[in-house]
Amino acid sequence: MSAIDELSAEFAKLPGIGRKTALRLTYYLLKRPPEQGRRLAAALVTVADRVRTCEQCYNLTEDPVCSICRDGRREPSLICAVEEAADIGAIERAGEFRGVYHVLGGRLSPLDGVGPDDLTVSQLVARVAAGAVREVILATNPSLEGEATALYVQRQLAGYPLTVSRIARGIPVGGDLEYADGVTIAQALSARREMR
Amino acid sequence: MAYLHLLRSVRGARDADVVRFGEAGWHIRGEASFGGIVPAPAARVVALGFERGSRRKRVTVAGAIPRRLSDALGAVPSVTFAPVDAEMVRGGPAARRRYLDVTLATTSRRYLTALQAYRGGLLQRNTALRSLARGAGEAAAAAWEPLLAESGAVLWAERAAWVVRWGPELARISAAIGERGVVEMRHAMRYSAASDGVCDEAASPAELAGVLAAALEAGRAGDVRHGATRVGPHRDDLILTLGGRDMRTYGSAGQQRTAAIALRILEAGTLRLGTGAAPVLLFDDPFAELDEGRARAILDVLGGGGDTVGQVILAVPRAADIPLGLTRLERCAIADGVVRGEDGDS
Ligand SMILES: [Zn+2]
Numbered sequence: 216m217s218a219i220d221e222l223s224a225e226f227a228k229l230p231g232i233g234r235k236t237a238l239r240l241t242y243y244l245l246k247r248p249p250e251q252g253r254r255l256a257a258a259l260v261t262v263a264d265r266v267r268t269c270e271q272c273y274n275l276t277e278d279p280v281c282s283i284c285r286d287g288r289r290e291p292s293l294i295c296a297v298e299e300a301a302d303i304g305a306i307e308r309a310g311e312f313r314g315v316y317h318v319l320g321g322r323l324s325p326l327d328g329v330g331p332d333d334l335t336v337s338q339l340v341a342r343v344a345a346g347a348v349r350e351v352i353l354a355t356n357p358s359l360e361g362e363a364t365a366l367y368v369q370r371q372l373a374g375y376p377l378t379v380s381r382i383a384r385g386i387p388v389g390g391d392l393e394y395a396d397g398v399t400i401a402q403a404l405s406a407r408r409e410m411r
Numbered sequence: 412m413a414y415l416h417l418l419r420s421v422r423g424a425r426d427a428d429v430v431r432f433g434e435a436g437w438h439i440r441g442e443a444s445f446g447g448i449v450p451a452p453a454a455r456v457v458a459l460g461f462e463r464g465s466r467r468k469r470v471t472v473a474g475a476i477p478r479r480l481s482d483a484l485g486a487v488p489s490v491t492f493a494p495v496d497a498e499m500v501r502g503g504p505a506a507r508r509r510y511l512d513v514t515l516a517t518t519s520r521r522y523l524t525a526l527q528a529y530r531g532g533l534l535q536r537n538t539a540l541r542s543l544a545r546g547a548g549e550a551a552a553a554a555w556e557p558l559l560a561e562s563g564a565v566l567w568a569e570r571a572a573w574v575v576r577w578g579p580e581l582a583r584i585s586a587a588i589g590e591r592g593v594v595e596m597r598h599a600m601r602y603s604a605a606s607d608g609v610c611d612e613a614a615s616p617a618e619l620a621g622v623l624a625a626a627l628e629a630g631r632a633g634d635v636r637h638g639a640t641r642v643g644p645h646r647d648d649l650i651l652t653l654g655g656r657d658m659r660t661y662g663s664a665g666q667q668r669t670a671a672i673a674l675r676i677l678e679a680g681t682l683r684l685g686t687g688a689a690p691v692l693l694f695d696d697p698f699a700e701l702d703e704g705r706a707r708a709i710l711d712v713l714g715g716g717g718d719t720v721g722q723v724i725l726a727v728p729r730a731a732d733i734p735l736g737l738t739r740l741e742r743c744a745i746a747d748g749v750v751r752g753e754d755g756d757s
Contacts, residue, residue, distance in 0.1 A: 323535070324535060325539035325555075330539065331551060359558075363558040367557060
């Protein structure tokens, strides 16, 4: 395989990028000064080497514990559980939430080969079992899989003395938290409802 | 007209098959203004198109594109009776469940939402059950049970309430058509793999969710062996009896056909209550296999239904199939896809 084919094959593995776009990106880079390609390669290596998951919340971080978990002004007794680390960015941009997070690492979907053991649900239960958690807000996406995941997590937390709530339906059904705007997220969080 | 209501062909044809040979697609447009209950919905125009090239369906309601196809369901209410409907009474439970689902999903937003969640969840749980051999663990199937229990309980509760609400009406219509025995219906709830039960009218959705959750848990090990979920609303039945005997096995062809017509009239009544508009009734060859007395009685029921049903359209293969004495019907003939008034002037 030629170097050009190799790079465009790597681009084509990325979400939303087809074979044509992958080739276009490859030829674009080849037309730019070589320095640009080297910077991109270096950034990719750095990310691969340095970024890992937070020991507490499974957010992406370059440290053992992420900056949100380390922030003393945040409320550690309030945990917002999200599907992906990217969802944290969306909620942080809304600027309303003062608690900490838990990244579940996806959503239940046997069709995609994802079962409860592929998520960090047991780790969330362990955080709750360690005590001092007052409320868990389930901020999974309002899709079928997101709802099933929220209901499943709620059942796993049923034995503990805390409030389990679900963000309100401000996010359009089938929409992703990641792409919702700040006002919508802030409203969905403040109008959250306790799950029975 | 029926195409506009359910957004698909009543005969179950695929959209591409409905396209006339050699044409790129089809487009239909319906306009409905509603009389009856106040406040009636405003007149709505629903347009539906299908392109063969992209295999896409496009719908607009009152000029706007609904966010999802399901939002346009029921915008122009209509009910169709087709000769194959006798199969609803004669055949297996799947056709009767489909009848309940269509009737309730077009009139209850809550039912439609629960049905979509339940079907999606069922597919996921069954997938998990079948992947157990690959070591995914029973937990993967169990994880979907809370969602199935919550959504399934809504289906159970609404089906049971519908049967209670419309049971007497079924008996009344059947008697009016000339059925001598009492026609009754019963919602058989599949809450154990071995037997059916009758839904307690007083049970709340929360209680039903508890029943379904327990049933799913109890059946899980067996479900793994079968590779399918064996309890829940997707295994329910709507049992129709005549004089206490199951119409599936004991009804004559005429009795089964009459019962199917009665079910379609109930569907129209449900739509009338749910949407505030009297639906259009399309009857395709309803009188085949029926004696003239029954045919006449059915027309009397339709005519005397007050504002339960709106316009009734009868389609019969031969003019002679319309009972004598029904001169007040307006007649049209259809030849080569062109509709003409009987005098040939329109
Ligand atoms: Zn963290």
